[in-house]
Amino acid sequence: MHAFKRNITPALLLAVLLAPMSVAPFVVAYAPGDEAQVFGHTFSEEYWTNSSIIVKGADGTNASLTTSFVHVGEFQAFLIAFNEINTTDGQRIVLPYQLFGMHYKTPENKEVFIGAIFAFLLVHNESYGSNDLPDVGNENAWYIVPVTSNSPWTDVTAKVEPIPATLVGPNHYRFGMRYTNMTARVVSAQGGFWLSLLLPLVTVLFSEIVIQYDITIAADGAISTETLYTIGQVTRARVLNIEVDPSAIILPSMEISAVHYLAVFTSKYNVTRSSDGNRIVPPTATTPLPDNITIRVGNDSERAFDIGLGRNYALYNESTDPWDLIGDNYVALNCLLGARGSDFLLIAWQAPLSAFLFAHMAYGLSAQLRTTYSSVQDMVNHVGTAFHNSQWWYAVTFPEWNGLRVQQDPVYVAYTNVITSQTGGGGIIVVAAVVIGVVALAAVARKR
Numbered sequence: 001m002h003a004f005k006r007n008i009t010p011a012l013l014l015a016v017l018l019a020p021m022s023v024a025p026f027v028v029a030y031a032p033g034d035e036a037q038v039f040g041h042t043f044s045e046e047y048w049t050n051s052s053i054i055v056k057g058a059d060g061t062n063a064s065l066t067t068s069f070v071h072v073g074e075f076q077a078f079l080i081a082f083n084e085i086n087t088t089d090g091q092r093i094v095l096p097y098q099l100f101g102m103h104y105k106t107p108e109n110k111e112v113f114i115g116a117i118f119a120f121l122l123v124h125n126e127s128y129g130s131n132d133l134p135d136v137g138n139e140n141a142w143y144i145v146p147v148t149s150n151s152p153w154t155d156v157t158a159k160v161e162p163i164p165a166t167l168v169g170p171n172h173y174r175f176g177m178r179y180t181n182m183t184a185r186v187v188s189a190q191g192g193f194w195l196s197l198l199l200p201l202v203t204v205l206f207s208e209i210v211i212q213y214d215i216t217i218a219a220d221g222a223i224s225t226e227t228l229y230t231i232g233q234v235t236r237a238r239v240l241n242i243e244v245d246p247s248a249i250i251l252p253s254m255e256i257s258a259v260h261y262l263a264v265f266t267s268k269y270n271v272t273r274s275s276d277g278n279r280i281v282p283p284t285a286t287t288p289l290p291d292n293i294t295i296r297v298g299n300d301s302e303r304a305f306d307i308g309l310g311r312n313y314a315l316y317n318e319s320t321d322p323w324d325l326i327g328d329n330y331v332a333l334n335c336l337l338g339a340r341g342s343d344f345l346l347i348a349w350q351a352p353l354s355a356f357l358f359a360h361m362a363y364g365l366s367a368q369l370r371t372t373y374s375s376v377q378d379m380v381n382h383v384g385t386a387f388h389n390s391q392w393w394y395a396v397t398f399p400e401w402n403g404l405r406v407q408q409d410p411v412y413v414a415y416t417n418v419i420t421s422q423t424g425g426g427g428i429i430v431v432a433a434v435v436i437g438v439v440a441l442a443a444v445a446r447k448r
Contacts, residue, residue, distance in 0.1 A: 035364050039067055043365060046071055047173055049164035051083070060088045066162040068175035070215060075104040075223060076365055077215055080357055081177045083160045094148040094158040096179050096209050097350065099357050103365045104223065108302050111368055115358045118211075119347050120145055121231070122189070122257045122395065123250075132399040133335045134257050135286045141189040143346060144204070144256075151183040152203055152238050158182060163212055176212030176228070181205065193342050202239050204246065207232030207318055207405070231256065233318040234403035250403040257397040259337065261347060271392075272296060280336070282392050289334040313408035315400055323405070330400045332408055337393040355383050 033042050041048040049068040056062040064083035070076065079100050085093040100116035121144035124134040134141055148158040158181045165175040186202035187193060195201065212228040234246045271280045274292035296302060314328040337343075344351075363369050363376040373379040398406050 032364075039069075041069065043069070043071060043076065045069070047165040047167060047175075049162060049175060051162040051164065062086055066177065068162070068165040070165055070173045070175070072171065072217055075102070075217065077102045077173075077213065077225070078361060079175055079177070079213065080361075081162070083162070091149060092158075094160055094179065094182070096146050096177065096182065096211070097353075098177060098211060099354055100213055101358060101361055102223075102225065103362070106302055107221070110302060111366060113358070113362045113366070115354070117260065117350065117354045119259050119261050119343070119350070119393075121184070122259045123186075123254050124257070125251065126253050126255055126399075131286075131288065132255060132333055133286050133288060133397055134255070134337065134395060136189050136337070136340060142202075143187040143189055143342070144184045145187060145346065146179070146182045146184040146206065146209060148181075148183045150200070151205075152200070152241060153181075153183065153205055153236060156181045156205070168214075171217035173215045174212060176210065178208060178210045180208040180232075182209050182232075187346070189340075189342060197345075200238075200241070202249065203237070204234050204249075205236040207235050229258070229408050231258075231398075231406040233316070233405045235318070246403045250401075252402060254401065255397055255399050256401045256406065257395040259343075259393065259395045261339075261343070261351075261393050283336045284338040286338065287336045289336060313398055313406055315402075316405040316407070318405050326404060327400070330398070333397045333399060335395050335397065337395055339393050343393060356380055359383050 032044070036042050039048075039050050039053070041050060047068075047070045049066065051066045053065045053067060054062060055065070063085040066079070066081045066083055068079045070078075077100070079098060081098040082095055085091075087093070096118070098116070098118060102114045103112070105111050122134055122136075122141060123144055124136065124141040125139055126132060128135045128139040151158070158179065161178040161180070163174070163176040163178060165173060168174050182205070184204050184206060185200060186196065186204060188196045192201075208230065209232060210228070210230040214226040214228060216224045216226075218224070234250060237244050237246045237249055239249065272278060272294050273280060274294045277294075312328070313330050313332050315326040315330060317324040317326055359380045360376055363373065363379050369379060373382070396408070398408070
């Protein structure tokens with residue numbers, strides 16, 4: 001499928017760079033099919049990828065984004081991701097921002113939106129509680145923030161490769177993004193946070209970061225979304241701009257986690273343990289999760305989404321040719337984290353953007369939302385602060401790491417009526433924010 005280029009010049013530079021859907025007709029009015037003015041495709045098509053959505057600022061700064069989309073019956077999935085930003089002073093910025101979403105109806109005809117936003121990587125030095133989990137505040141920990149701006153390694157170039165939407169087999173689709181040679185800033189989670197955030201005290205180079213979404217629709221309407229998540233090996237490192245071997249700063253006792261934040265828009269949902277149905281209260285400290293999480297929606301608490309935990313992962317040494325498989329049966333651990341102020345600071349730019357993008361996609365995909373809200377801006381006004389107020393932070397921890405390549409394959413199962421669906425009428429609308437490996441769910445009820 002060919003790329004479709006479109007240059008846009010809206011009023012706010014940030015909105016231009018980060019939200020191409022803020023233009024044309026979403027903001028003022030919307031009718032099905034209008035999305036083609038932004039994407040070069042419509043939501044009625046089966047699947048597509050546009051890897052060259054160009055947004056341009058008045059000063060000449062521009063950004064490129066990729067959008068992928070899959071549509072089967074009343075089920076849709078989409079991905080909005082950065083390619084790169086180019087500034088007028090010659091900077092090229094690559095960062096792995098991704099918003100993944102799904103839209104479907106449950107067997108009880110509740111309309112559900114689920115979106116996924118990855119926050120950051122977190123490395124901790126396991127020294128507290130012997131639980132192999134990040135206990136930030138009780139042991140040393142560092143945020144790992146991938147962004148290629150002002151990379152110290154001029155002999156390598158970051159590359160972004162959209163993985164286009166593909167029909168793998170009957171009712172089986174796949175799309176994603178690959179980032180290679182990703183520079184990342186290491187930011188202290190405790191003392192020295194501001195200094196290490198503003199100055200490149202420690203910088204590392206990841207061989208690649210790959211996220212693919214594999215979607216399979218079963219005959220009974222269950223939709224499995226397998227997230228193929230790879231953290232490449234740390235191949236180079238600098239401390240105070242001096243080159244060091246990565247092994248000099250990555251100790252055997254260090255473990256890496258993928259951290260996500262869960263956003264709640266309104267209250268028509270609850271989070272329970274799958275084994276006993278008991279509700280989970282947002283924690284104030286690290287809380288292990290021994291079993292799966294179920295998201296239940298509506299007044300009758302219908303099961304809408306399961307997140308499988310405790311997935312295995314493989315570890316590879318990329319320094320050998322061919323790569324040496326260290327092991328393929330390591331177990332990832334899962335936990336809820338108590339939210340910290342520094343967490344919110346790191347995702348401050350990302351939170352309103354994600355809410356803004358997600359609201360626009362939901363408004364375009366849902367006839368009921370277009371009836372509930374007078375405009376997409378009306379919907380944005382009601383969900384835009386949700387990401388900042390979340391009390392749910394979730395981590396998937398890889399205890400065996402040593403700076404090597406991590407590959408993990410978590411699976412989500414959504415309960416839909418896509419195969420046996422009856423068209424028409426919609427019940428409650430659920431809008432959620434799910435993160436790679438975890439979900440945050442929110443119900444957006446009708447305005448009175």
